[in-house]
Amino acid sequence: MLTKGHSGASQESMRVASALLSWGIYGATMDWQQNCKLGAEAYIELAMPYLSRGIDSLYEKESSTV
Secondary structure, rough: HHHOOOOOOOHHHHHHHHHHHHHHHHHHHHHHHHHHHOHHHHHHHHHHHHHHHHHHHHHHHHHHHH
């Protein structure tokens, strides 16, 4: 999913980005389960912009180094 349309990104960048995003999702899930009174949908709506910015910044960095 991360590499779709971004073949210029290095394998190492994709590996690091995948690890950061997956742990971010895991951490957000744990935070929601243990600390939050919001419903799942409301929490996801709050979290998605941060995840999206993380993915976007990866592509911005890759395009600036190519």
